Amino acid sequence: MKKIFFLSVFLLSFFPYSQSVKRLKDLSIVGQEKRQVFYEWNDWRPKPTYFLGVQTNFAYGQIWGMWAPSRNRDYKNGPDIRPLTPIGKQAQRQVQMDMMDDRTNKLLNHTNSWKEQENNEFLNYTNLTTISDPLYLVYYKPNLNSLEGFNINSPFYVDWGFSKEKPFKEAQQYGMIAHYREMILELKDKYSIAKKVDVSRGKRLLMYHDVFLEWRRMKQRLKDLESTFYLQDISKADLMKWKQSQIPNYTRSDAEIFQEALNQANIY
Structure with a gap:
């Protein structure tokens, strides 16, 4: 027990001295650190010493002097490479x-x-922004909702603009309703294409306006069909001429469509 006690005291007394750190400042290392960055290039250690013109510092001679390797002398006498x-x-x-x-x-x-x-x-x-176009929302969409929602297969004469059922039946018998059905279907397809195709905004608005003008004429034709044509007196030749006159021209150029839109604007 006594041996263990004295050994513990010895180790405890030695522990503080074993943990002490001695700071080492080597001026040669400090000078090298200066040359490795930017601080100074001329701090060469060890310093040379002479006696009667003879180099007496053996350490300098080994590192930078006559006994030093040639690469050391080239480094010392060379350019500043910091x-x-x-x-x-x-x-x-x-x-x-x-x-x-x-x-x-x-x-x-x-x-x-x-x-x-x-x-x-x-x-x-892109057609993704079609529904957010201000001019489309304010003007074309409200005016073309009736075209988009028009039921081309409706059997009711009121939906086709007739006030009586007999003229409507006669128009069906002569094929006029079927003819208008095809025209309205083409117009609906044209309106759908105008909303889905990827074209410039100006071209899309011209397509809307063209559909709008055609739909307005179509509604007027449907209103006037009952009073304009006397179905019992129409011959087949007259019926073919009438059908040809009702077919819209979809091969117009943009300039023609624009000019027609200007003319319609001046008229209405």
Whole structure:
């Protein structure tokens, strides 16, 4: 027990001294650290000493002097190669990195501008934004809802604009209702295509307006059909001429459609 006690006291007394740290400051290492960054290039250690012109510092002679390796002397007598000087390698790399960052930012801004332009073009051409177009919502959609909801298979004469059933039956007998049914179906398809196709906004609005003008004429024809034509007196030749006159021209150019829209605007 006594041996264990004395051994414990010895170890405890030795422990503080074994944990002490002695700071080492080697001026040669400090000078080398200065040369490795940017601080100073001329702090060469150990310093040379002379006696009657003869080098007497053996350590200097081994590291930087006549007995030193040639690479040590070339390093000491060579150019300043500190990496963080204004013309150092690291400073040059940093300048190059800054130039590359600037170039990258310019390319990124250019790419973003093209991307924004492409998005604007996409929003202008895509059919996904059709339902949010202000002019479509305010004007064309309310006026074309009757076309979109028109039941071409309706057996009721009121839905076709007739006030009496007999003229409606006679129009069915002569094939006029079937003819109008085909025309309205084509007009409905044209309206559906105008909403779904990917075209510019101006072209889409012209398509809407063309459908709107045709639908307005179609409704007027349906209203006037009962009073305009006396079905019992129509011959087959007259019926064919009448059908040909009712077929709309869907091969018009955009300029013709636009001119007709201007004329209609002046009329109404």
